[in-house]
Amino acid sequence: MNTWTIVLLASICVLVLKIAGYLVPPKVVEKPAPTRITALLTIALLAGLVSIETLGSGSQIVLDARVPAVLVAAALFALRVPFVLVIIAAAVVAALIRLWA
Amino acid sequence: MRRVDRTPETRAAIRASLAVALAVSLYGVSFGALAVASGLTIWQTCVLSLFMFSGGSQFALIGVLASGGASAALPAIVGAALLGTRNGLYAIRMSPIIGGPWWRKLLAGHITIDESTAVATAQPTREAQRIGFWWTGISLFVGWNLTTLIGAIIGNALGDVRQYGLDAAAAAAFLGLLWPRLTALQPVVVAVAAAVVAAVLTPTLPAGVPILIAALVAVVVGGFNLFVKREAK
Numbered sequence: 061m062n063t064w065t066i067v068l069l070a071s072i073c074v075l076v077l078k079i080a081g082y083l084v085p086p087k088v089v090e091k092p093a094p095t096r097i098t099a100l101l102t103i104a105l106l107a108g109l110v111s112i113e114t115l116g117s118g119s120q121i122v123l124d125a126r127v128p129a130v131l132v133a134a135a136l137f138a139l140r141v142p143f144v145l146v147i148i149a150a151a152v153v154a155a156l157i158r159l160w161a
Numbered sequence: 162m163r164r165v166d167r168t169p170e171t172r173a174a175i176r177a178s179l180a181v182a183l184a185v186s187l188y189g190v191s192f193g194a195l196a197v198a199s200g201l202t203i204w205q206t207c208v209l210s211l212f213m214f215s216g217g218s219q220f221a222l223i224g225v226l227a228s229g230g231a232s233a234a235l236p237a238i239v240g241a242a243l244l245g246t247r248n249g250l251y252a253i254r255m256s257p258i259i260g261g262p263w264w265r266k267l268l269a270g271h272i273t274i275d276e277s278t279a280v281a282t283a284q285p286t287r288e289a290q291r292i293g294f295w296w297t298g299i300s301l302f303v304g305w306n307l308t309t310l311i312g313a314i315i316g317n318a319l320g321d322v323r324q325y326g327l328d329a330a331a332a333a334a335f336l337g338l339l340w341p342r343l344t345a346l347q348p349v350v351v352a353v354a355a356a357v358v359a360a361v362l363t364p365t366l367p368a369g370v371p372i373l374i375a376a377l378v379a380v381v382v383g384g385f386n387l388f389v390k391r392e393a394k
Contacts, residue, residue, distance in 0.1 A: 061234035063226070067205045070222050070238040071212040074245035078215075079270035081252020082259075097383035098247045099342070100351050101376055102217065105244050106339040107352035108359035108375035109224050113332035116228055116363050129329035130336060137340040144187045150333035154326030 125157035174280070174289040178296035181276050185216070186304025188334070192219060193312020194319070195331050199227035203313040210309035214302060215274050217244040217338055221372075224331060229368025236369025243376055251278040258290050272298025347388045354378045 061069075114130045115121045133150040141149075189210065196206040201223065209219050218241040225237040252273045258281060259269045272295075281294035319325055343349050355375040362371035382388060 061231060063201060063205060063231060066222070066226070066231065066234045066237055067201070067208055068212075070218070070241040071209060073238060073242040074213045074215050074218045074248070075271065077242065077245045077249040078252055078273045079267060081249035081273065082256050082266040082270055084249075084253050084256075086253055086257060093384065093386075095250060096386065097380055098250050100348065100379035100383040101243055102247050102379075103339065103342050103348045103351050104355035104376045104379035105221060105240060105372060106217065106335050106342075107355040108372040109221060109335040110332055110339060111356035111359045111375075112228060112363060112372060113224055113328070113335055115360050118228075119364055119368065121360055121363055125326070126329040126332055129326060130332045133329075133333035133336055134340075137337060142184070143334075143337045144191070146337060147188065147191045147330045147333050151326035151330040154329035155324065156326075158324065158326070 125154040125161070128157060129154040168286075168288070170284065170286045170289040171292050174284045174293035175296050177280050177283070178293055179300060181280055181297055182300035182304050185276055185301055186308050188216075188337075189305040189308030190312035190315070191330060191334055192216065192223075193309040193314075194316030195220070195227075195312075195327060195334065196223045196309075197313050197316035198319075198327050198331075199223040200230065201226070203310070203317055206313040207306070207310055210306045213241070213245075214271060214305070215245055215248055216305075217275075218242070220331075220334055220338065224335065225369040225372060227328075227331070233367070233369035236367075236373055240369065240372055243373075247275075248273050251275075254278065255281065255294060258287065258294065269294070269298070272302055274298070274301075276301055346390070347382065347386075350388045351379055351382050354382075 110130070114126050115123070129150040132153045133146050136146040136149055192210070193206055196209065197203065209222065213219050221244050222237050222241040225233050225240050229236070252270060255269065255273055255278060256266065259266055277294050277298035280297040281290045284290040284293045339352060343352060355378045358378060359371045359375040362374055
């Protein structure tokens, strides 16, 4: 599959899911289980992505400059520093460690 | 749409909408830069923001593509779609607020995301909810697409992104999307377990598949409603 196909197929899937919600009777959201699973699904996917983006390198797990950068980011998010500043801080930490290493 | 009377509630809804749209649009820059770094062209990056228009799904798609390239096509698409399922739930909740003919719901569908739903449902009156939804959705759509383009151009000019720590910035971006959701024991347990599952499976399974298996943690914990304090049930 080439990249354009991936981009377009994924976009169509996400768009269809949004619009499909308007066709569903509102009673479904009154049931707790689907709402709970969807919220947790978001959390599990994001957490998995944090882990793979921090530790993954191809099919290997490595500890490098990304680990301290993400720890700094976690500390800053805990201090309620705005998103963009945290992202920049994480990039700077990783870049400086690589520069000095 | 019919003319709206400007009450204190609707004015507050507009102010909230613009504040949220401005803040969130700013990280369209990081999305644009990271998307180009993961191997997309500037055009592909812009198409994602125009047509997918859902931050979590967009970041997930480029995250999985960055780890596995085009061979991770299927997990990349499934991952983006799974992260998009919550927009469908938001749509169910927004449907009675939006009302009106089918074409209005079709337009609303495209901007039914975390931010527009959050601003809308935080407003006290039905009129303010409707205004909060449309103002947040439309202003964020414009802002997010502009900043995506800016970020993509910057990312394209940077070249070797690891040197600038952009790979660490991607991990931090996911952490930033995750952080506000960790409000109780159950989400924290799911997050930690999913992170461990994804890391442990990475050396043995094809790129993109570990993240989908990590998602099963949510189905198990959510399905049986585990890790909830008794009195809170």
